[in-house]
């Protein structure tokens with residue numbers, strides 16, 4: 001799933017929680033790749049969660065960051081990231097981030113130009 005719309009599909013069925021580890025430069029420098037390994041291992045057999053990467057979330061100075069259904073969790077480490085993610089999975093999904101897919105859709109709308 002490209003966007004942070006994991007919570008509820010049009011048919012009302014809840015999809016897997018969308019967990020994305022920031023792989024922007026600052027978060028990578030703060031070892032976000034290790035978070036990705038931990039989360040992929042934790043959720044590899046869990047159909048209720050989907051783990052992927054994302055671009056910079058804009059919170060570089062308080063990273064490494066993980067986006068969970070649009071809720072950005074900060075100050076993660078391999079030791080605390082699962083706890084942070086599990087808490088964020090209890091929060092309402094957020095739709096505030098502008099995704100690549102949303103930008104692509106806007107670019108293709110001729111009525112805006």
Ligand code: FES
Pocket residue numbers: 022023024025026027028055056057058059060061063064065
């Ligand atoms: S690089 Fe991760 S929030 Fe900017």
